[in-house]
């Protein structure tokens with residue numbers, strides 16, 4: 061007799077891993093990663109504004125300033141330098157032009173209507189500290205960070221991360237195919253309306269199939285095998301030769317004279333344990 065924990069440890073120790081496959085990342089949902097995934101660049105890749113407002117030099121303080129550029133989300137504002145005494149319009153997520161070291165949100169500013177010198181102007185109403193409302197390069201993800209580890213299950217958040225780091229093809233373990241077979245002369249299909257004496261509906265098969273589906277496996281329903289050695293051997297042989305990765309059987313493993321599963325397994329391979337506490 062061995063404990064359930066020891067049985068599980070043995071199963072996991074002797075079970076082989078399937079060869080990893082490379083799939084488009086959106087097909088990886090529900091699968092387990094077979095490689096670490098790294099960020100090839102930082103996020104954000106540029107200093108980004110947290111607010112819609114004006115990129116300023118914090119030490120300039122409140123006052124009226126000409127607008128030297130408009131940096132909206134996208135690429136505007138590159139190659140422009142905010143110098144003391146100037147500001148740049150920025151939108152949420154947009155790049156902070158070089159030279160600026162803080163953002164003043166629009167709510168703390170006023171448009172100046174006097175554009176007689178051809179420059180749009182803005183009045184900065186409050187003082188801000190350096191770094192305010194700027195997301196530094198890599199504050200979310202540093203370049204070369206492992207964002208996902210081999211062995212992690214890919215769910216919707218992981219898909220978002222894969223997209224973020226541009227990992228459009230990923231190495232994952234394929235779904236194993238699990239075949240489920242119930243054994244026993246007493247078993248009948250769950251659809252059976254009237255049970256004759258000695259019959260019960262097969263519940264293990266449906267339950268094990270559902271468990272395998274929940275674990276993202278592909279499944280094959282082998283139905284019910286009667287307690288005849290030849291039947292059992294034929295069904296199990298054909299399942300194993302059809303390329304299933306895991307064959308789950310229930311019943312037929314105790315000490316009765318019609319318990320043929322264990323002898324079959326002993327003939328075909330190694331029986332690592334036979335009775336569980």
Ligand SMILES: Nc1nc2c(c(=O)[nH]1)N[C@H]1C(S)=C(S)[C@@H](COP(=O)(O)OP(=O)(O)OC[C@H]3O[C@@H](n4cnc5c(N)ncnc54)[C@H](O)[C@@H]3O)O[C@H]1N2
Nearest residue numbers: 104108109110111112113133151152153154164165166167
């Ligand atoms: N002056 C003010 N500015 C902002 C305020 C405010 O009260 N005053 N509120 C901030 C808050 S809170 C939020 S939330 C945002 C909402 O802005 P938007 O709805 O216009 O969102 P975006 O600017 O388009 O994006 C925000 C952020 O997320 C990035 N992003 C957007 N879409 C995607 C995507 N599909 N994949 C990856 N990343 C995405 C985008 O680049 C920005 O960094 O407003 C604040 N501003």
Ligand code: MOO
Nearest residue numbers: 110111112152153
């Ligand atoms: O207030 Mo914004 O949360 O981050 O929509």
